[in-house]
Amino acid sequence: MNIQIMKYADFSLEEIKEKFQFHRMQSVDPAYYQEVAEFLDSKKAETLKKIAHLEKVSQLLDVAIESLRDFNHESDQRLAAFVREIYRDLHKKDPGITKEDCDGREN
Numbered sequence: 618m619n620i621q622i623m624k625y626a627d628f629s630l631e632e633i634k635e636k637f638q639f640h641r642m643q644s645v646d647p648a649y650y651q652e653v654a655e656f657l658d659s660k661k662a663e664t665l666k667k668i669a670h671l672e673k674v675s676q677l678l679d680v681a682i683e684s685l686r687d688f689n690h691e692s693d694q695r696l697a698a699f700v701r702e703i704y705r706d707l708h709k710k711d712p713g714i715t716k717e718d719c720d721g722r723e724n
Contacts, residue, residue, distance in 0.1 A: 626660075676699070
């Protein structure tokens with residue numbers, strides 16, 4: 618693949634040099650192709666994780682915008698509930714985030 622396309626796909630120059638120079642090799646061990654395919658699977662999983670995160674950020678922004686455009690107790694509560702949901706997700710990934718944080722209380 619072309620270097621510009623690989624950069625577009627968010628590969629580092631190091632990854633490109635390490636994984637995608639097989640077209641220059643005289644003979645390539647089929648195991649190497651398998652290794653590169655597994656690397657691409659991993660890269661795809663990282664990309665999907667980033668997409669899921671950005672979708673959650675987009676939802677948060679939508680709820681915040683809606684809350685600010687029609688600010689009332691109900692819209693504020695929807696925003697607070699969404700933020701608590703995010704805190705709970707964060708706590709699952711990082712137990713250092715306390716239950717009090719998740720419930721909306723300061724430490």
